[in-house]
Amino acid sequence: MSEAQTVRLSYEDGARAVELARESVESYVLHGQREQPGSMRDAFYARTGAFVRLQSTRGRGRLRGCAGAYRGKDQLGHAIVDAAIQAASGDSCGSEIEAQELPHLNISVCIVCNHLLTNDPLSDLELGRHGVAVDSGGKHGWLYPTIPVENDWSKEEYLTRVCRKAKLSPFAWQTDDAMITLFEGQVFRERDDGGSIEEL
Secondary structure (H helix, E strand, O other): OEOOOOOOOOHHHHHHHHHHHHHHHHHHHHHOOOOOOOOOOHHHHOEOOEEEEEEEOOOOOOEEEEEEEOOOOOEHHHHHHHHHHHHHOHHHHOOOOOHHHHHHEEEEEEEEEEEEEEOOHHHHOOOOOEEEEEEEOOEEEEEOOOHHHHHOOOHHHHHHHHHHHOOOOOOHHHOOOOEEEEEEEEEEEEOOOOOOEEEO
16 A cells, blocks of 8 residues: 655756755865755655765765655655755764765755555565565665666565665565565666766
C-alpha cells in the first residue's frame, strides 16, 4: 500500500531542488548556517521524502555524502535543506565536506513520489525505478534508486547491499523479520561538465 503524498516535479522544480541542495551545502560548509528555502515553488509545500547525494568529480568520483528519508513529515523544501546538511556533515560518510571540495561536487536530489511496503521484494523491485530501504531489529539502511544501474547490480545484489549498509546479514531481506520498503523517486542532478541540471 502506498503511503507517501504523490508528488511529480516539473523540470523547473527539479532544477530548483538541486539548486536549493547546493545552496544548503554551501551555506552549511562555508558559514555553519542552515539555508532557508525562502519563497518556495508550489511543489515544495508537499509533504514527502527527499534524498541528497554528494559525489566528488575528482578521480573515481567517490561518494562524499548521502542523506534523507523516504517518509516525509516536513514540507519538501525543508526536507531537501535538512538532507543536504546531513549529507555534508561528518555523520554521512565519515568526514565533513570542506570548503575546497565545493567546486568539485556533483549534487543530485531524489524526490520521493511513492513508497510501498513489500512482502516479495524480488518480484516487486524494478531496477532503476526503485530505491530500497530495510528495517529489522532496530537497524535501518537504504540505497538510492540509480545505484544498482550505475554499478550493474542484479536485484539480489542490490537487496544484499542494502542489508549490509544496515549492518544486517546480507540475506536479511529474505527473512520474515525484515521490513522492505520500495520507494519511487524523481532524480535530478548536476551534469558533470558543470552545465544544466538533468533528470535521470
